[in-house]
Amino acid sequence: MPSLLIMQVNAWLSLETPKAAMAMLLSGKLSLSPGLFASRVAEADAQADMLRRISFALWVGEYNQYVGALQGLLLERLVAAFKFGQAGDSSTLVRWVVHVQALQCARVLAVRVAPEHLTSLWPVAMAELQRVLLSPDGAQPALLLAACQLVDTLLTALPDDFSAFGWMFVPTPRHLQPKSEFAALLAPLAQLGSAAVFGGSEGSSFNDRSRGRRPSFNGRAFGGLLAIAADGRRRPLLGLRSLSHPSELAPFASHLDEHLARAALTPRGSEVDTELLDRLLGCQFLSTAETHRELASYWRSDPASDLDPYDRVDELGTPLAPCAMQG
Numbered sequence: 001m002p003s004l005l006i007m008q009v010n011a012w013l014s015l016e017t018p019k020a021a022m023a024m025l026l027s028g029k030l031s032l033s034p035g036l037f038a039s040r041v042a043e044a045d046a047q048a049d050m051l052r053r054i055s056f057a058l059w060v061g062e063y064n065q066y067v068g069a070l071q072g073l074l075l076e077r078l079v080a081a082f083k084f085g086q087a088g089d090s091s092t093l094v095r096w097v098v099h100v101q102a103l104q105c106a107r108v109l110a111v112r113v114a115p116e117h118l119t120s121l122w123p124v125a126m127a128e129l130q131r132v133l134l135s136p137d138g139a140q141p142a143l144l145l146a147a148c149q150l151v152d153t154l155l156t157a158l159p160d161d162f163s164a165f166g167w168m169f170v171p172t173p174r175h176l177q178p179k180s181e182f183a184a185l186l187a188p189l190a191q192l193g194s195a196a197v198f199g200g201s202e203g204s205s206f207n208d209r210s211r212g213r214r215p216s217f218n219g220r221a222f223g224g225l226l227a228i229a230a231d232g233r234r235r236p237l238l239g240l241r242s243l244s245h246p247s248e249l250a251p252f253a254s255h256l257d258e259h260l261a262r263a264a265l266t267p268r269g270s271e272v273d274t275e276l277l278d279r280l281l282g283c284q285f286l287s288t289a290e291t292h293r294e295l296a297s298y299w300r301s302d303p304a305s306d307l308d309p310y311d312r313v314d315e316l317g318t319p320l321a322p323c324a325m326q327g
Contacts, residue, residue, distance in 0.1 A: 018061075018065050018066045018067075018069055019066075019069040019073070021057070021066075021069075022054070022057070022066055022073055022074055023069070023073060025053055025057060026050070026073055026077055028050050040094050041094055044084070044085070044094050044098050045097065047081060047084060048097040048098050048101040051078075051081055051101035051102060051104070052101050052104070052285075054074065055101070055104050055108045055284070055285075056285055058105070058108045058109060058112045058113075059108050059112065059278075059281050059282060059285075061112060063112055063113075063114075064112075064113060064114055064117075065112070066112075066113070067113060067114070070113070070117055075120055075121055078105055078121060079120075081098050081102035081105075082102050082124050083124075084099065085098070096140040096142070097142075099128065099143055099146075100142050100143050103128065103129075103143070103146035103147055103150050104149070104150075104284055106121060106125050106150055107146075107150045107281065108281055109121070110153055110154055110157050111153065111157050111278070111281060115161045125150070128147070129147050129150065129151065129169075129185065130185060133148075133151075133185040133186060133188070134185060135188075136189050136192065136246040137188075137246060141243040141244060141245065141246070142242075142243065144243065144246055145240060145243040145249070148186070148249055148252060148253075149238060151185075151186070152236045152238045152252070153236060153277070153280075153281075155169070155170075155260060156234055156236045156277065157272060157277060159234070159270075163260075166260065168185055169185045169186050169256075170184055170256050170257050170260065171183075171184045171186055171187040171190045171253060171256075171257060172184070172257060173257070186252075186253040186256065187253070189249045189250055189252070190253035190254040191250075192246055192249075192250045224238060224241075224248070224252070224299075225237055225238070225239065225251055225252060225300040226239045226295070226298045226299065226300055227298055227299060227300040227301065228262065229276075231268055232263075233268050233271045233272060234263040234268075234269050234270070234271065234272050234273065235272070235273035236276070236277060236280055237252055237256060237259045239291075239295050239298060241283055241284075241286070241287075241288045241291035241292070242288045276298060279294060279295070282294075
């Protein structure tokens with residue numbers, strides 16, 4: 001996105017105090033106007049447009065610039081967006097557009113606002129993530145993608161606050177996982193891709209599938225995974241801008257454990273690749289084609305990454321855990 005445009009928008013918003021600027025955005029005067037007798041669809045579109053504008057203002061702003069507008073304004077409106085349509089007669093097809101933008105706004109807040117100011121937001125956001133990720137086949141693709149992007153961002157930008165909850169989201173290697181009734185929230189997504197990628201049935205063994213012919217992936221086809229930073233800094237894994245089927249997120253779900261373990265072991269793993277993280281946040285305001293151009297140099301292209309990390313075996317056929325593959 002042109003830096004001049006970003007500077008112009010930020011300068012225009014700076015004409016007001018941060019609280020006044022956010023109040024103006026929340027008033028809806030700059031967003032789509034649903035009208036007095038608007039349908040629920042028009043109302044949902046207006047709410048989504050307002051949240052998108054707020055996300056953009058947060059993104060172009062400085063760190064903690066809008067802290068004074070959180071309590072009593074932004075956070076309350078964001079919590080209401082997560083609950084939009086749940087108490088009424090709105091169908092999923094109506095309210096999902098609002099929930100997508102609410103997840104994207106939470107994602108920008110996680111990067112642009114200090115975590116101590118967001119504690120009241122996360123219980124509601126976590127409940128929404130759980131609702132979406134537990135039933136990936138029934139979720140709208142855009143909503144499912146936004147949920148995964150938020151998880152990826154939280155584990156990257158706020159590891160001290162969310163790494164303790166990583167077990168809720170990140171599947172462990174399925175061959176080493178003890179028999180338990182618990183499954184990580186991303187486990188259903190990780191299981192969607194194994195049969196499709198290797199051409200086997202869901203019940204086929206990892207050894208049988210690993211011996212099969214492996215297709216060649218480019219960054220976009222291989223789940224939109226991003227390459228590991230050359231300097232070892234921690235960065236997000238998911239670079240998708242659009243989604244057509246939940247199975248496209250299977251590589252992300254199945255590689256996330258390895259990705260986080262690698263970051264924890266590198267000397268600079270405690271540092272965030274803020275340049276890429278900021279670029280990813282900005283990509284939500286671009287088209288899919290523009291996003292691919294922005295991320296062209298970041299796609300993962302290592303042939304070794306084409307194979308599901310949970311399907312890799314040693315010479316004796318023993319499954320390798322991600323932590324054992326750090327090299």
